[in-house]
Amino acid sequence: MKSYAEQLAQRAKALAQRPVEDTAPMAELVLMRRAGVLFGFHVAEVESSGRLRELTPVPGADDWLRGITMHRGNVLSLIDLLVFWGELKRGVADMPSFVCLSHGGRSIGLLVEELLGLDETDARLEVWQGNDRPGLEAVTQRRGERVHVISAERLFLDPRLAG
Amino acid sequence: MAHPLHQVLVLFATEVREQLQDMGEALIQLDAELPEPERKKALQRVARHAHTMKGNAGSLGLPELETLMHALEAALEPSKKSGGRLPRSLSQTILQALDAVPAHVDAVIAEQAPSSLRALIAAFEAPHAPTPVPQPPPSAPDAPRPSAPEFMAESLSLASAPSVVRPPPDGEDRTPTPASKDTPVSSGKSVVMTRPRPSRGDAAPAADTLRVSATRVATLDQKLEELREVRGTMDHRADEVRQLVQRVDAGLEADGLKLLRDALRALYRGLSADSAELTARLTEATEEVRAIRMLPVATLMPGLRRGIWEHTRQVGKRAELTAAGTDLSLDRRVVDEVKEALLHLSRNAIDHGLEDEQRRQALGKPPVGHLHLSAEARHGRAVLSFSDDGAGVDVERVREAAVLRGELSVEAAKSATAAQLYEVLFSPGFSTAQQVTKTSGRGVGLNVVRENLTRVGGMVRLESTPGQGTRFVLDVPLSVASAQALVVEASAHRLALPLTNVVASQLAGLSAAGLPSVEVSGVVLPVRTLSSILRLPPPVAPKRLVPVVVLRAQDRLLAVAVDAILGERDVVLRPIPKELGRFPALSSATQLGDGRLAFVLAPRALMDLAGAERVSAAQPFAEQGRRRVIVCDDSLTTRTLHRQVLESAGFEVDVAPDGEEAYRLLRERGADLVVSDVRMPRLDGLGLTRRIRQDTRFAGLPLILISSADTEDDRKRAEDAGASAYVTKQSYQRGELLVIARRLLERL
Structure with a gap:
């Protein structure tokens, strides 16, 4: 049996050690919100984001293709991702911002209501296996809230965007 | 890791292409029946280029290319000693080398493994049998000749009949040689540009040569176009200020506002002056840069000449190519599309148009088939004509094939005119060829030719005379960066229609049954709303009088009603994203003065969507083709509109x-009719009328004056001057010009 002094020394040693921290890996994503849904985009695929000044509707287009705008000297299509996924019938009128995603020499704009900027999310991604949400790569968490991680590469695979 | 001499390699690649191009030209000359001194000179050109390339390749560390050129030089030695006659197998190996070398150099530049040249080196080192002196072709009409597929199975070196692609005769365009040309030549990565300069014999153009990345030129051009759009925005702002001044003038006269009013006026004047200055500067700069992007049609000639030469060798026919007007310059992008189109049309002409030598002689035609390319600028566009003197299109075979393939019903085929049947030839997959060769007869060609030209705003049509030949007319824009457009509004969408496709615009009244019909060139057209064609919601408040725009594309006409015509604009054409390719009626986009975008519509696709009928018998081109009209007006827009209507x-x-x-x-050129505006600089319409009437040669020439003035005095002055008719711009809107023109010409 340990002496009292030994027990004290052992306790002191244990207390002197740093507490075990939560070491879950974190990943940086560019975050946006649309209709209450939080979206995350890979930094490498975000060309830019900004406020929408003009929007020219596309004659005869489906509701998800909201229009085109000039962006850095090029014509950019703007889509409403939730309508594209069929989760909303029509987009809301006021979507003052967009994020421009690019991959493989192509660019496309996603309309959003709120730009949240770069933030850390849980890097432990739950890979999305379904086919019903084009562009959705994975789902993760940010302070307990679900983040839908979008991949421009996957998004361009949708036949409706093939041209 | 990048090649240590990367920049030099890029220049080398450009130079190599020039040298190979000239070697190809020299080979073609060697194949023709030239006198010995000229043949030796051509051979010397091939040897000289090979020698230069060998030296440069050695300096740049390209050992395989160096060895190849050394082997080529060595292989030429026996020919130098035998009067410049090149064995056919050797010329074939040289041709293969010409094709292989650019890819080899490009691969080095791109830091990839270059394709091996060893097989070619071995081929040059192998002995080459001398070519026998050509004998006249056999004249017996029943002499057996292999069919096209048999020829394909043979190696090129076994083609029996020599082909001829002669140098152009004097007075016609010659393909420039590197020593004398003023033309840009493209490589994969850069553009060699030389500014036009006075001819100074064979002076090297090096001092006047600039090599610029093609991407950089395109970017610079794009930036200038953006500046032009800024100018448009300034105009819009100036207009807003002017409206503000008008409001101040109208309702706010208090002393305190005088300063504001004066300041606004000064601002308006300043903005207007700035805009004018900016416009002038931009115009100069844009023209300068655009000139860099332009390539003369002559740059197409070496490739075309070689393509024809090779193909005639393959199929055992003979053809000569002549050209005229090839100094006309076109946008690089247009040149690229035209190049592919001409190569295809030339193969078509050789395979299906030109008869073989015996047949031609039996028909009393020259034994060598004649292909001719001409180019001219017409009304801001380029019209290229490519013709052959072969058998022409067999209309009856097209008629049968059209029925067999379900392109036309039996009844429709029976009544179809030649022009309508020619259009069927442009249908996807259509071919009347009984034999499929490696390069034609599968029916994919003409459709692709048309589609590719359409991509750059071009058109193609076919004319043919049985027994005499076929002519393809390619109508393409000189430049694809900007265009004139008519901006209209339909269901709150602002849309631009290319002015080259606008035949007329007029107001039409709604009938009890709904939309009206309009008459254009004697054809009654139903009017469709642009909104319905584009699946847009109908306008909220329909009007009693609707603006109608009549569009023409090839032989089809379409009358579309719009909510408003907003006017004509010079527009910058911007490519639209790939995902909008699902909307064929949208060809590009443009930024209007207020900064908002508008779609530019594609008239052909619009007609497909609307199911526009073809107009019968191509009457516009045939019936009155000999009637020449001079249109005189100081406004470019009005001139363009009159011209299109006529x-x-x-x-x-x-x-x-x-x-x-x-x-x-x-x-200088004469005319059957003059149509003139009244108010113009230098010599006005009344002065022109008097001068024409004083000239006894034109005393009876019909002359129509058009003016917006519509008083008795105005009409009297026109009549006194000698005008045959006086048309007000209001009645012109109703199509009176054509009616009066025809009436006056009938009297002649």
Whole structure:
């Protein structure tokens, strides 16, 4: 049996050690919100984001293709991702911002209501296996809230965007 | 890791292409029946280029290319000693080398493994049998000749009949050689540009040569176009200020506001002056940069000449190519599309048009088939004509094939005119060829030719005379960066229609049954709303009078009603994203003065969506093709509109910006009718009329004056001057011009 002094020394040693921290890996994503849904985009695929000044509707287009705008000297299509996924019938009128995603020499704009900027999310991604949400790569968490991680590469695979 | 001499390699790649191009030209000459001194000179050119390339390749560390050129030089030695006659197998190996070398150099530049040249080196080192002196072709009509597929199975070196692609005769365009040309030549990565300069014999153009990345030129051009759009925005702002001044003038007279009013006026004047200055500067700069992007048609000639030469060798026919007007310059992108189109059309002409030598002689035609390319600028576009003197299109075979393939019903085929049947040839997959060769007869060609030209705003049509030949007319824009457009509004969408496709615009009244019909060139067209064609919601408040725009594309006409015509604009054409490719009616986008985008519509696709009918018998081009009209107006827009109205009715039209120029055209080229504005600089319409009437040669020439003034005095002055008719711009809107023109010409 340990002496009292030994027990004290052992306790002191244990207390002197740093507490075990939560070491879950974190990943940086560019975050946006649309209709209450939080979206995350890979930094490498975000060309830019900004406020929408003009929007020219596309004659005869489906509701998800909201229009085109000039962006850095090029014509950019703007889509409403939730309508594209069929989760909303029509987009809301006021979507003052967009994020421009690019991959493989192509660019496309996603309309959003709120730009949240770069933030850390849980890097432990739950890979999305379904086919019903084009562009959705994975789902993760940010302070307990679900983040839908979008991949421009996957998004361009949708036949409706093939041209 | 990048090649240590990367920049030099890029220049080398450009130079190599120039040298190979000239070697190809020399080979073609060697294949023709040239006198010995000329043959030796051509051989010397091949040897000289090979020697230069060998030296450069050695300096740049390209050992395989160096060895190849050394082997080529060595292989030429026996020919130098035998009067410059090149064995056919050797010329074939040289041709293969010409094709292989650019890819080899490009791969080195791209830091990839270059394709091996060893097989070619071995081929040069192998002995080459001398070519026998050519004998006249066999004249027996029943002499057996292998069919095309048999020829394909043979190696090229076994083609029996020599082909001829002669150097152009004097007075016609010659393909420039590197030593004398003023033309840009593209490589994969850069553009060699030389500015036009006075001829100084064979002086090397090096000092006047600039090599610029093609991407950089395109970017610079794009930036200039953006500046032009800024100018448009400034105009819009100036207009807003002017409206503000008007409001102040109208309702706010208090002293305290005087300063504000004066300041606004000064601002308005300043903005207007700035805009004018900016416009002038931009115009100069844009023209300068655009000139860099332009390539003369002559740059197409070496490739075309070689393509024809090779193909005639393959199929055992003979053909000569001549050209005229090839100094006309086109946008690089247009040149690229035209190049592919011409190569295809030339193969078509050789396979299906030109008869073989025996047949031609039996028909009393020259034994060598004749292909001719001509180019000319017409009304801001380029018209290229490519013709052959072969058998022409067998209309009856097309008629049968059209029924068999379900392109036309039996009844429709029976009544179809030749022009309508020619259109069927452009249908996807259509071919009447009984034999499929490696390069034609599968029916994918003409459709692709048309599609590719359409991509750059071009058109193609076919004309043919049985027994005499076929002519393809390619109508392409000189530049694809900008265009004139008519901006309209439909269901709150602002849309631009290319002005070259606008035949007429007019107001039409709604009938009890709904939309009206309009008559253009004697054809009654139903009117469709642009909104319905584009699946847009109908306008909220329909009007009693609707603006109608008549569009023409090839042989189809379409009348579309719009909510408003907003006017004509010079527009910058911006490519639209790939995902909008699902909307064929949208060809590009443009930024209007207020900064908002508008779609530019594709008239052909619009007609497909609307199911526009073809107009019968191509009457616009045939019936009145000999009638020449001079249109005289100081407004470019009005001139363009008059010209389109008259051309769509089949007239041949010359345009002049004032009376002096119109009179000069009349004296030099003659005309059957003059249509002139009244108010113009230098010599006005009344002055022009008097001068024409004083000239006894034109005393009876019909002359129509058009003016917005509509008083008795105005009409009297026109009549006194000698006008045959006086048309007000209001009645012109109703199509009166064509009616009066035809009536006056009937009297002749």
